[in-house]
Amino acid sequence: MDPSAIAAHMEVVGSDGGHVGTVDHVDGQRIKxxxxxxxxxxxxxxLHLDLVQAVRDGKIVLNRTAAQAKDEWGVKSVG
Incomplete structure (x- = not known):
């Protein structure tokens, strides 16, 4: 996965098309x-970059459903 293909404000969807979130930015090997x-x-x-299946039609498509991706959300931090 080429992180340069990911831009701020892109929608992140699961393999089922369900909404997961919106990109803030790429932070190392993770999407914030x-x-x-x-x-x-x-x-x-x-979300770790390993979860990205494709960048298609201006959206990031994950290799798991939206529900699965939300279950695997990484460390949370406010700020």
Whole structure:
């Protein structure tokens, strides 16, 4: 996965097309999601780049469903 293909404000969806979040930025080998997204609950969440299946039609498509991805959200931090 080429992290340069990921840009701020891109939508992240699961393999089922379900909404997971919105990209804040790439932080090393993780995608940091915005805390203002409706799915975020006011906190930043992280997804490892290994979860990215493709960048298609301006969206990041994961290799698991939206529910599975949310179950695997990485370390949360506010700020």
């Amino acid at each position: 999601l915005t805390r203002t997204d409706r799915a975020a609950g006011g906190e930043h969440h992280y």
